Each structure stands twice: as structure tokens, then as C-alpha cells.
Amino acid sequence: DAGVTQSPTHLIKTRGQHVTLRCSPISGHKSVSWYQQVLGQGPQFIFQYYEKEERGRGNFPDRFSARQFPNYSSELNVNALLLGDSALYLCASSAGLAGGPWNTGELFFGEGSRLTVL
Amino acid sequence: KQEVTQIPAALSVPEGENLVLNCSFTDSAIYNLQWFRQDPGKGLTSLLLIQSSQREQTSGRLNASLDKSSGRSTLYIAASQPGDSATYLCAVSGANNLFFGTGTRLTVIP
Numbered sequence: 001d002a003g004v005t006q007s008p009t010h011l012i013k014t015r016g017q018h019v020t021l022r023c024s025p026i027s028g029h030k031s032v033s034w035y036q037q038v039l040g041q042g043p044q045f046i047f048q049y050y051e052k053e054e055r056g057r058g059n060f061p062d063r064f065s066a067r068q069f070p071n072y073s074s075e076l077n078v079n080a081l082l083l084g085d086s087a088l089y090l091c092a093s094s095a096g097l098a099g100g101p102w103n104t105g106e107l108f109f110g111e112g113s114r115l116t117v118l
Numbered sequence: 119k120q121e122v123t124q125i126p127a128a129l130s131v132p133e134g135e136n137l138v139l140n141c142s143f144t145d146s147a148i149y150n151l152q153w154f155r156q157d158p159g160k161g162l163t164s165l166l167l168i169q170s171s172q173r174e175q176t177s178g179r180l181n182a183s184l185d186k187s188s189g190r191s192t193l194y195i196a197a198s199q200p201g202d203s204a205t206y207l208c209a210v211s212g213a214n215n216l217f218f219g220t221g222t223r224l225t226v227i228p
Contacts, residue, residue, distance in 0.1 A: 004161075033216065042122075042207055042218030043162070056215060090161055107152060107209075107216075109162040 002027070004093050004110035012116045013081050021076040021113045025093030031055075032074040033107070034066055035090040043090055049074055050096055081117045088112040120145045120212055124219035131198055132227050139193040139222045141208035146186045149211045153182050153193050155204040156221070162207065166193070198226045 005024045013019055025032050031050045035043035048056035049068035063079045072093075078085055092107040121144045131137050141151070150169045154162040166175045166182040168191070174183040181194040191208055205221040 035218075040220075042209075042220045044218070045216050048216075058215065088159075092162075105150075106164050106167045107162075108164060109154075111161040114159070 004091055004108050006089075006091050006110035006113050008113055009111065010114045010116075012118060014118050015081055015083060017081050017117075019078050019081060019115060021078075021089050021091075021115075023074045023076070023091030023093075023110060025072050025074070025091075026108055029093040029095050029108075030072055031094045031096045032068055032072065033092050033094075034074070034076045035092065036060070036085075037088045037090055037112070038086075046076065078115075083117050086115060086117045088114050120148075120210060120215070120217040122208060122210055122217045122219040124206075124208060124222050126222060127220070128223040128225075130225040130227060133198060133200060135198050135226075136194070136196050137198055137224070139195070139206050139224070141191040141193070141219055143189045143191075143210045143217070145212060146189055147212060148186065151182075151184055151191050151208060151210050153180075153191075154207045154209065156207060157204050165206075195224075198224075200226045200228050202226050 007022045033048040034046040037043040045058040046060050047066040052068045066076045068074045090112045092109045094105050094107050123142045125140050152167045153165040156162050168175050168184040179196040184191045203226050205223045207221045209218045
């Protein structure tokens with residue numbers, strides 16, 4: 001079975017541009033979450049989607065948006081890129097458990113998309 | 119706001135040693151705690167998941183414990199190997215968020 005796949009793996013943008021990152025969860029998983037990891041830090045939560053609905057949002061500006069499609073894949077969009085947006089963007093999927101969207105059980109991560117903003 | 123701390127930030131041990139990594143969190147209202155390893159420039163690999171009702175989980179040479187009341191978790195690695203060299207992260211899930219620590223960078227010296 002394929003794991004979580006993310007694309008592109010690396011990309012370079014300039015300030016002010018827009019970027020779209022994509023994530024395909026493990027087959028059968030309905031929850032997808034996005035994280036930003038800057039060098040030397042732990043991942044920071046950006047969004048969580050469960051059954052195509054936004055269930056959680058971290059402390060990120062409105063320039064960041066996401067959506068989940070009927071096949072449970074997801075996109076993360078970032079507008080008006082800043083130098084500080086340079087990071088590894090990670091996507092995770094989980095099967096989800098009863099009791100709330102955050103009791104999602106084990107998280108499985110993709111290899112990430114490395115974004116460099118010049 | 120939940121704060122997750124991992125100490126030490128870096129650790130070097132000779133091959134074969136047993137070691138303990140620590141994770142502490144400030145809000146005990148958690149659903150679960152998960153330990154991950156991350157190799158440089160790579161994604162995270164899940165090691166162990168402990169539900170809030172559990173005290174510990176074991177997988178091979180790894181054992182993780184959870185003490186919710188004191189806000190602590192430990193990851194015990196037995197008979198360390200050079201292949202265990204990586205950054206180890208803990209993450210706690212709460213009502214509507216998931217918080218990671220900054221990790222412990224482990225180096226196992228052959």
C-alpha cells in the first residue's frame with residue numbers, strides 16, 4: 001500500500017508569489033492535516049480536515065488556506081509568499097476515531113514539500 | 119496554550135547503551151501522545167502512540183510511558199544502534215490542535 005504522498009518535493013518561489021502543495025493520504029484515511037516545519041524546530045500545526053470539512057486551524061495568517069477533495073486528497077495554498085514561509089511543509093493522514101477530530105489515532109506523514117522563498 | 123518541551127536537545131551515546139528521552143507538556147487534557155523519529159530533511163516516522171487512558175506502549179527495543187497527571191512521557195531505547203541516530207519528536211493532541219516538541223537529536227556512536 002502506498003503511504004502518504006506529497007508533491008512537489010522541492011520548489012523555489014519568489015516573494016509575493018503563490019504556491020499550491022498537494023497531498024494524497026493513505027487509502028481509507030479520511031483525515032489530513034498540514035504542518036510547517038522550519039529548520040531546527042518541531043512542526044507547527046496549520047490545518048486539519050476530516051471528511052472534507054475543516055476541523056482545526058493553527059495560528060497562521062489568512063494567506064494560508066487549504067481544502068480536502070471528495071477522494072480525501074488535499075491542497076495547501078499560500079498566497080503572497082514571504083521569506084519567512086520558507087520551510088518543510090508536511091502532510092499527515094490518519095484513519096480518524098470516534099470522540100473528536102483530534103483523537104485521530106496514529107498519524108502517518110509524507111516526506112514533505114521543501115519550499116524556498118527568495 | 120499547550121507547551122511541549124523535550125530535554126535534552128541533543129544526546130550522544132556509544133552503541134549498545136540504553137537511553138531515555140524526555141517529553142513534558144503543560145496541559146494534561148490530551149487525547150493521546152505520539153513519538154516520531156525524523157531523519158535529516160525527511161518526513162516523520164511514527165514510533166509509538168499512547169492513548170490518554172494508557173500508561174505505556176512497547177514496540178521492539180522501544181518503550182514509551184505516559185504520566186498524564188505530571189505531564190510527562192519518556193521514550194526508552196534499549197541497546198542503541200547507529201541506525202537509531204535521528205531526531206526524536208513527541209506530539210500531544212488536545213481538543214483542537216496538535217503540539218510538537220522541538221525534538222531531541224540523538225547520535226549513536228559506533
